Amino acid sequence: MSSQAQPVAQTQAQDAFKSIPKAFMESVERLADKPAYFVRGETGWDATSWTEYGEQVRNAAKALLALGVNPGDAVCILSYNRPEWTIMDVAAMMIGAVPTGIYWTAAAPEINYILRHSQGRILLAETKAQLKGIGEQSENMRHLRKVIRLDGRVENPDQYTWASFMSLGENSPGLDAELDQRLSDIAAEDIALQIYTSGTTGLPKAVQISHRAIRAESDALNLAFKPTPADRYISYLPMAHIAEQCGTIIQACDTGYPVYYAKSVTSLGEHLPEVRPTVTFGVPRIFEKIHEKVEKQLNKEKGFKGKLIQWSLQTSKDWYGQTLNGKSAGLMLNLKKKVANRLVLDKIKHKIGLDKMRMFVSGGAPVSKRVLEAFTGLDIVIREVYGQSENCGGATINIIGSTRLGSVGKPMEGVTIKIAADGEILCKAGTNFSGYAHDPASTDEALRDGWLYSGDIGYLDKDGYLFITGRKKEIIITSGGKNISPALLEQDLMELPMVEYAVVAGNNQTFLSALITIDGVMAQRFATENNIKPEDVLKSDQLRSVIQAGINKVNARHSRVERIRKFEILPDGFSIQTGELTPTLKIRRAKVLNNHADALENIYKHDA
Template sequence: MALPSLATTQTEPGSPPPARTLRSVPDGFVPAPLRLLQTAERLGKHPAYFVREAQGWQATSWQDYAQEVRQAARALLSLGVQPGQAVAILGFNRPEWAVMAFAAMAIGALPAGIYWTSSTKDIEHVLSHSGAPVLLVDNEERLTKALACRERVPSLQHVALMKLQGPAPAGTLGWEAFMARGQGSSLDAELDLRLAAIRAEDTGSLIYTSGTTGPSKAVVLTHGNLSWTAATLRHTVAATEHDRVLSYLPFAHIAEQLGCLHNQACSGFTVYFARTMEELGDHLKEVHPTIFFGVPRVWEKMQAAIEDKLKQATGFKAVMARWALGVGREWHAQVLEGHTPGFSLRLQKRLASRLVHDKVKTALGFDQARLLISGAAPIAPDKLRFFTGLDLVVRELYGQSEACGPSTLSLEGQTRLGSVGKALPGTQIRIADDGEVLIRGPHIFQGYGGQPEATREALEGEWLRSGDLGHIDAQGYLFITGRKKDLIITSGGKNVSPGNIEAALMDTPLVEHAVACGDGRHFLTALITLDNAALSAFAQAQGLPGNVDLHEHPAVLKALQQAVDHVNEQQARVAHIRKFAVLRQAFTIEGGELTATMKVKRKVVIDRHASVIDGLYASAAADRPA
């Protein structure tokens, strides 16, 4: 099943992306589908996953999960799917997504996830590039997009649907009809042969990058990459079948795919599939996860909601809340530095936990959480410090699709706010002369499908050029300071990393997103979008009438200028924001300004608002005396 080398071969349209020879085969290699079957045999009737129905959370056992995977694998065999071919999956997280992914891997094929927010153009790109003969779709809206490009993708032969209400449209297979093709045992022998033939160097998954700078590239991950990373995470976080995890981030993203597919198969924990992103808060209170992974925007929204509640508190409750927050911050500031809190602080902490902390955790659904993680994008240390006030330590993880997900993780006893933690066992990290973070280990990808030049640019021998800038302190903690490609080089030749500036701006109450600009200019400017909830609260507090334009109201602009001035005080003079513009339209995934994990696509934003940016510099020139 080994395919031609990525470094030398271009794929033809409609052909599967090739694999690259694995640099090191992990010890004790077990491919993910076999690991799942082994876990199912061990856990039997223990719940593998839950789905939120009208009557509550409905469980499916591990033994039934394994049977679904085997039946779906036989169905794919009946459709003629060959080893090395891709099976595309488009939709929100559901059991059918996971079943299809494992079924594809079990027969030597590979899942190619498509973000549920993708446009018709993006869907066509993944289908064409992967050459997938089978596509699984979750709802009518996304099916319409997929069918719109079907004629332009000749490799696509079958379109199957996840569980839907009503009959399947003509030319598609409903889930029941698809699974019916795998009934019986006539294809079991072929399935077992395919499963036994999987090697560590075979491609196990295609992760299409979210495309912050252009069309998505196919990150080729082998079964060896995936198996090693899942096993390493399992041991690092000590995950077991007693853990509960909520699945809500896109399965097309490596973080969710590794966490709720590969790591689950390895560890045996129970996955709860969120019904919608909007119901995440309710689901947390119902599930009480023991492990929770959130992107920074999730934590930021949570913080904003909590702060809003705190502002509404009055009298004794308000005094108690402020006191408990202070105790929590002081306690964890000492613990995170390795100190043992004194008797007085221990006493205050017990009281604060009983009166405030425990109640807040229960209200959030984190009362049983033993590991809270933030990853996929930078998060401001002040936000992490806020949660320590609630006796919640959110630990950072650092990684990328090209490293099969994580390369570092902050753990209990090894957490420093502002750092993304230490390297995972078996992973090596060093800093290049220009400040770029380089990573080496069994989890490093094999290349970009059909893009040998991009592959050569990303790899320096066995080292992955992460594209991130950072430094490692004397204790081995990694700090990320920005993206190499995002560096702003001013007209005076000064290099400025915008990441920390933007994070600091977004940490101020009114700002939702900020993009620093100034490449080739003599000073920095910023584009800002406002947080609607914070804006409404500000208007109410200021007594502003409801019929005014808040985006340009003098009181709002004054508050923003004060926030910018405060951020400037923390930066070198060359990194000061001299001018800013408030954009009326929020950045959204659907609008193309955010990735599926809610990172800002800086190039998209800057290109779209070039005239606004030019106006900022033109006005500055006009302000200068003749």
């Protein structure tokens, strides 16, 4: 190809490729006065139109240009979910910069690490508390130039309020041409964003994701969910996580559905009946909390009404047992299901705000099969998805007409899954990441011959559904040389009614043990029902007997070497603050085992 023909071919390829920022501008033009997002005000949800949203993003993009942000520069965002998060994210992508989310729960050392490692030029921060401890060491601030604060305060010339930052763009009409050129120059393999992993096994890695990858992910999700501007999405999980970015930013920009920004995670229960979302992402603990709340209310009903509720729940479970894989339930069961919906189920769903939900998606960790089945009793199907930051969060999914409870579904469009000889799940897809920033060794380990080596263990059943059984790095090797994946054991333990979290231990030991935390609400209820002082319930013989009985049932479903022989009920639950949970509520095993080394030592002190 001649030197003259090459730029022409490159330009044609760029014209054919529609980046998410380009799709965003098309949504702005197409949807104009329709609502793009909602914020909860004093009396209700306040809407912002797509036209205004587009102006906000363009002004933010011009403000970044005015501050000297170049293509490839990292723009860090440290905030709870709110429109400014998304505006800054899309604006950064639009000019070829790289939005980089930081979990709002992150402590100063982690924030400093990400600022230093990402070489972040701009930081958008929500509160003064988040800035405390940042930059105390000069190397953390080597690249950082400006801080934009959402609390309306400034303390030095390098800080802007959101209003003063946006005014830079509003007062710079001469930058429109440069902005349009930057948007036009976006190439498929340019880095669109980076996600810092939650660090379950060490320091966070910077997962670099290209515009090609997020376009492929959005295309695959469009085929799976078929979202439209008529859908409603509620944003409440950390946007530093790839899954929430897919829902709040990537898919919303691409398809045009409005986003409702929750006031907080704990406000979700009050928001659901107000918003009545149609498509929403969740993590297992969210579904478990919803189930516990609904179950508690339904169990209060006695007599004929109570029997009718139980009949309706069972009818719906039976109906979904037949139809999840696209089979017919038959005339009689269809009729019973309609009666159950009309008399009971529709009313329950309406009360909790899930009556319009058509795609309730879960990821990040397995949902208990007991909870999955309980939701089908409510006429709600939780569609489990599997993916990692390294493949844009979605590689397999359960969809309408093709769902198998307990699996994470089948490969999405454009994704190939295979299982290595050692059981590791490998993924080849356009959604695969470009590499880890500043870490070629880890990149080479994860990406080999076009395959992403996930680090997860699993299998494909005869119908092509993928099942996850554990993580390679979490395999327990007993002193007898047996290799045991703790994930399924822990999932079984967490299905016990009283158990909130469970971590199985036993590396280099002769038997397995478990560290268990008890759900606080259920512990108080147990104390009341058994006449135990609330402060004594976790140490009570009655509670230990109940947990032991549950463990005996779990053990009966597993081989001898996989059985739990001893357990310890911990006095406190796991939390993000102690480092034992990630911001998406996944367990950090190493941290738990380290924090509770004394409890484990006590368990194995008299090895029996």
